[in-house]
Amino acid sequence: MKEINNSMKLFRQAFIEAMNENTMNILAEYPEKPVYSKKHLRAMKHIISGREKPPIKTSGRAFPRKRLIAILIAAAILLGGLTVYANRDAVVKLVEKIYDTFTRITYNKDQDNESDLPNGIEEERIPTYVPDGFILQDYKSSLTTVYAVWQNENESITFCQYIINAAYDFDNERSDFITMMIGDYTVQAILNESLNTYIWNDGEYAYSIDCTVTMELEEVAHMIQSVSIKE
Amino acid sequence: MLSFLSVIANVNDQDRVTEIYQKYHDIMYKAALSKLSGGTNAENNAEDAVQSAFIKIINHLQSICFNECEERLRAYFVTIAINEALNILKHNQSVSLDEIMDNLPEDIISDNDFVDELCMRDEYDRVKRALLKLNDHYRTVLFLYFVEEKKGSEIAELLDMNVSTVHTTIQRGKALLLEMLKGES
Numbered sequence: 001m002k003e004i005n006n007s008m009k010l011f012r013q014a015f016i017e018a019m020n021e022n023t024m025n026i027l028a029e030y031p032e033k034p035v036y037s038k039k040h041l042r043a044m045k046h047i048i049s050g051r052e053k054p055p056i057k058t059s060g061r062a063f064p065r066k067r068l069i070a071i072l073i074a075a076a077i078l079l080g081g082l083t084v085y086a087n088r089d090a091v092v093k094l095v096e097k098i099y100d101t102f103t104r105i106t107y108n109k110d111q112d113n114e115s116d117l118p119n120g121i122e123e124e125r126i127p128t129y130v131p132d133g134f135i136l137q138d139y140k141s142s143l144t145t146v147y148a149v150w151q152n153e154n155e156s157i158t159f160c161q162y163i164i165n166a167a168y169d170f171d172n173e174r175s176d177f178i179t180m181m182i183g184d185y186t187v188q189a190i191l192n193e194s195l196n197t198y199i200w201n202d203g204e205y206a207y208s209i210d211c212t213v214t215m216e217l218e219e220v221a222h223m224i225q226s227v228s229i230k231e
Numbered sequence: 232m233l234s235f236l237s238v239i240a241n242v243n244d245q246d247r248v249t250e251i252y253q254k255y256h257d258i259m260y261k262a263a264l265s266k267l268s269g270g271t272n273a274e275n276n277a278e279d280a281v282q283s284a285f286i287k288i289i290n291h292l293q294s295i296c297f298n299e300c301e302e303r304l305r306a307y308f309v310t311i312a313i314n315e316a317l318n319i320l321k322h323n324q325s326v327s328l329d330e331i332m333d334n335l336p337e338d339i340i341s342d343n344d345f346v347d348e349l350c351m352r353d354e355y356d357r358v359k360r361a362l363l364k365l366n367d368h369y370r371t372v373l374f375l376y377f378v379e380e381k382k383g384s385e386i387a388e389l390l391d392m393n394v395s396t397v398h399t400t401i402q403r404g405k406a407l408l409l410e411m412l413k414g415e416s
Contacts, residue, residue: 007346012378014355018362019306019374023258026309030261040278044256047285048248 117164118204120144125161125205129226131219146230158210159223164201182221200224244292251288255305259284259312266316266367280315287311287389294385307379314371314390342377345405361411369404376401 036044120143127148130136134150134157141147146161176191182200190197191213198209198220207227209220263280267273288295288311297304362370375381375389383401387394 005343005346008343008377010355011346011358014359015362015374015378016300016303016306018359019310019370019378020302021359022363023262023305023309026261026265027258029265034257034260034264036260037275037278040282043278043282044252044285047282047289048252049245 120163121146121161121205124230125207125227126230127159127209127223127226128228129222130157131215131223155212155214156210157215157223158208159227160208161227162206162208164204164206183225185224187224196220198224202227244289247292247297248285248289251308252285255308256281258305259308262309263312263316266313267320270320276319277316280319281312283315283318284308284312287315291385291389294381303378306374310371310374311389313367317367317371318391339402340405340409342405345409346377348409357412361408364411365404365408369400369407372397372400373404373408 121141124141124146126139126146130150133152134155135152136148137151137156138149139147144163146159148159150157150159178189178191180187180189185200185202187198187200190199194213196211196213196215198211200207207224209223211220260277260281263284264273264277267276267280270276288308295304295307362373365373371390372386372392375386376383381389383394383397386392386397390397392400
């Protein structure tokens with residue numbers, strides 16, 4: 001172990017004191033309790049619950065929410081007939097817990113199967129289909145997550161692959177929750193004013209797609225069903 | 232730049248993140264705002280800086296020593312928030328770190344020589360004053376290096392910098408600090 005001499009100890013102590021003096025100066029400069037935007041508070045709730053703020057650029061185009069829900073339900077029925085590229089058994093059920101201000105979605109893991117679930121990302125998976133005009137802007141992977149962002153001029157699509165232990169929190173006040181079948185998958189759609197989130201799993205991994213409300217459900221469904229091992 | 236978030240692994244980590252949020256969210260925001268004030272969208276940018284800082288903190292949760300004193304932990308979280316604010320500022324103003332670091336001595340100073348010289352040459356309070364005057368970029372990197380004892384590669388990852396830039400910043404920061412103390416004496 002590295003020996004720490006007295007000079008180093010003193011220097012560190014001076015450094016910590018200097019940093020805290022700096023902090024005290026900041027507190028003196030800004031004595032009031034900050035007033036945060038709702039957007040920030042929502043993003044922070046996402047982040048501290050273990051999920052990144054969706055990096056979505058909203059198009060700014062208004063779209064009536066009730067109309068959108070009606071379209072989604074109708075489209076979900078129609079999409080039952082779409083070709084299914086993947087044929088994996090979804091053994092993990094989504095569980096919704098509704099709290100005062102938010103709804104938490106987790107996975108009800110079957111104990112017999114839990115030990116078979118990957119503890120990390122063993123195979124990176126990604127949609128092979130993205131709508132025309134979207135270009136891959138960012139792709140990252142870690143032990144527990146794969147993350148990809150596509151963008152066109154006005155919109156973004158974010159895809160994530162997770163291990164099945166994540167929790168997803170959504171604001172009750174500003175979100176509608178719809179369950180739909182897309183191919184073999186039970187997909188939970190969370191509809192917000194500017195952002196739609198789709199969550200599903202294939203029994204091994206959980207996935208999500210975040211996109212602007214203007215994105216056609218048929219396009220999202222194609223993306224969901226095209227998820228396969230990254231080459 | 233968007234950072235990448237790992238899913239919080241367990242309940243203990245979740246509790247820690249919640250505690251960090253409850254205790255340090257406000258001061259991190261104020262620290263970020265102090266660096267961004269005067270610019271356009273200062274409040275929004277400060278919020279973005281705090282969000283990015285929390286993503287960084289969550290991604291490096293395992294390397295944070297929660298047994299350390301409160302002051303050191305707070306200094307660490309504030310440092311990360313300030314760095315994110317500076318990154319936003321740098322991005323908005325297109326000012327590169329290399330430009331800031333121009334015209335500084337290139338000599339390599341060993342860590343022990345540096346610290347010994349500081350303590351021999353100057354009193355504790357003078358060192359503290361000099362650290363307070365030091366440019367935020369240098370202070371952030373030197374704090375992570377000397378106080379948090381992070382390696383160059385860890386600092387690079389935490390601050391979105393190249394490893395070579397981190398090492399250069401450490402060398403130049405040390406030289407700058409000694410220069411400041413010489414100037415005072």
